[in-house]
Amino acid sequence: MLSDESLRRSGPARPAAGGGPGAAPHARPVWPLALTAALVAALIAVPAFAGSPGWLGRLSELVTGSPLRPEHAVVLALALALVARGVLLRRRAAWYGLVTLALLGLLAVLSGDDPPWRLPLLAAALGGLWLERGRFPVRPHPERVRTAVRTGALLLAAATLFSLVFGGLSVRSVGDVASGLGATGAPMDGASWLPGVLGLAGAAGLLVLVITLLAPDPAPPPGDEAERVRVAGLVLHPGSDTLAPFALRRDKAYVFSADGRAAIGYRVLFGMAVAGGDPVGDPASHADAVRAFLAMCRTTGWRPAVLGASDALLPAWGPCRSIGFGDEVVIRPAEFTLSGRKMRNVRQAVRRTENFGVSSEILPERELTPVLRAKLLDVASRSLGGAAERGFSMNLDELLTGYHPGAIVAVAYDEDKEPIAFQRYVTAGEGVSLDAMRRAPGGPNGVNERLIVEMVEYAAAHGHGLVSLNFAAFRELLDAGERGLLEKAGYRALHLLDPWIAVESLYLFDKKFRPSYKPRSVVFRSWFDIAWLAAALLTLEFGRTRPAQRAAGPITEPVHHLGPS
Template structure:
């Protein structure tokens, strides 16, 4: 959990009624100010505003209150302050005689109720957001003053009035006639930017440091970790730990969405506590929690969150795997073709690769990707062939001249080994990838690994179903047409040759209202460029096999 961020628990009573009330008040203030609004809406608006507001002021205040209503749903303390300030200003208007006296007991009761509910808004604004809000406000004031002095013909004596924003209220200012309107626009923009900044989620945290990552490396080796556990060691992930330190979740934050990659790593008895710590951290930071690649077994631990099954992890059990039989003929023939072509193979720990061999294999990877960057999040590691990640082994294929033509990197987890990268030279013989997978399955059996996790089969049920309805047919045709770019169907057909079993994987998220930022975050994580590694980092040693905090 982030240093200095206390755990924030969900309030005992829901806050949505207060958010709905704030949104209704915002609508009552702003809608009557729109052109063509009926007069009765204006009279109804007086129940909220007391005295008439200028249309521009009403719209700005309505928008500001709508932002505050959203902040109430997110339990933001700044939203509570906003409601208190607005209510207090209403009381001040009554006391000074600007508003009717009958509003006094109503506003006093609202202010008292808000004070009693203050503990229901524990999510405090990050200090960087406060600093940004202060800087933004100061810059807007300076810009308004500069425009007034340089272009508006305003005298120095009027600078104080300009800085105070009196031009927005229509107070007389010497200078250009357009200046009050400009200042009003600047004031409105500044108010909305200020509120948006103060209600924004915390900035993304820095990735975990080396001591944290070494600690997570030990948890990855625990038998309770599943086949996606090694990918928690990506160097762009931050970490949150269970209270006993025996489980952890690796995550990244994008667009205010904290995305966990797969299930927690470590002792399965502490997985649920790690989930609770992750959710509490998200509430404290104002992030939307999400998971990419959650297993079916972990879904109950995520509580009332929404889930979407988006595909299956492809898993082979070495103890059950065989090349005999008619169903394995395609794989058997592919292996035989490579043997006839003189292809040989070797499996070696990544940390034992010589510098010359690393350079050759990286050239294979570059030509395989046609110069494209390494991408991925939930089932991909970084630091390809650097020896940085513990438990990584490389299966290498050589041609007749003993030059490497393909390789696959696998990483060890508590339940077995998982495929991370599969690269083949464009001119390499067909069947090399099948050959290396078969060799790795045999290697895993000899090492006592119970599972080999291969590629991911996205939308497998759609591709595997011959009886498709209208929507399913349209989806299948879309996948088929897009396959040259996304390789979903071709990868599914490749995986199917090994007669694997499948482990459903899910996207978990808080609410359907989060779907737009969630989609943006997931697409960026999976298809965006990986963050470059820090040059000063040293390779990890083999993970320890005991647990410690």
């Protein structure tokens, strides 16, 4: 039997298209119900505002049944406002909350606490909610439910201990703590200030519980070895994108198209499920992989996003928004030449390394000897100053371990045959993509240019149609001859931040090779997600999460998990 996690990764069944009777219930809009819940929350809050018009107070009693104390009104209004947002996000917990409120109202009528004229109104509300239950596919994750239960139990235990130790509550009156947390106004012994403190703690606890139950699913664990083997096979498909190899990062989870011929690698951060680049595998199944990814996001509550989507696949993302934020830098080996005035800087850089006695070689990563591997890892560590690797959309892991298939290493040696720089490339589809570029401090200038030129020649000799170097973020802004006021401010910000994010310096380095550019976009669900999107993308791309330490000892045998090189 397949687990829930397996079903999510494989991609749930596709809902019926369109908005008619055959359409999936959750395809219909929920904003009317969310707006109604928000209006009810506003009416509940009326007693908290002194001097409200009498007609507004009567409307408030229409939804509450009887006047609320101001403190109750504030807490319930805030809780219901959160529920209204949960309705808009199609959270099943929000539906449960609305049903619970309607049932409590019915019990109040049946017990005589509320007037009987509210009975048909509440019954109609319950009936309507029952009919709309299919619009809320995002069920509370078991971990969120367990967290809510633990939080409630901890709150009750802490409030009881506090009341006994500091509040003067007697042991025989311990049962009154629950009433105090609910701010029911029931009499209780102990200090005069204790009911107010318990009521405040109960209000905060209620809001925390609501937020917890309405939260999206936690981030999933990375894909297992079986899934990664499947993805490695898809990366080798001739139609795979130049960003495809980076789907093999060990921190990514996967969702597959229904036929299993395409997949998307993604990470979840701040509730954003961020895919890196286009799907990998057969282009004919890319759109189906996108549908599976979006369907998974609907059932988990994650906000879908893509960093580095190509223009060709933007239509497959349907109603999602997109922003072009830069270009992938690519060189076509068949068209590359060092001749001409425009390539003078690159020629001079290559000649400079030759004058310094620099030599080089290109070999599969899995053929690195343990001694050479240790020396190259030392170069990598010194190149970063002992800092950690960073990157997401065009950055792989397992540096020089031989873990990833198709990895190629270009190595530069000084005149004493000691390695001073290296670049790692990974193969995918019709080309090779640069993953890591490391040069030891103090090495001669021009080594990186030399290795790139030799890799382009290697790609031409081995039938690779493209060499993807890296990503030029905001290229149009950096390349603009004339800038308006906003463009000047943006350019100035990039220039000042360059020591940390290296956007401008990387663009100027790439520009020397006279490359072609492949536009890439950020895809996201809604403009309301923009703050979370920015936080997630900046953390993924510039957050340093993996230590670049020197090897503790030589690796005697590279791993061979993902198939042949």
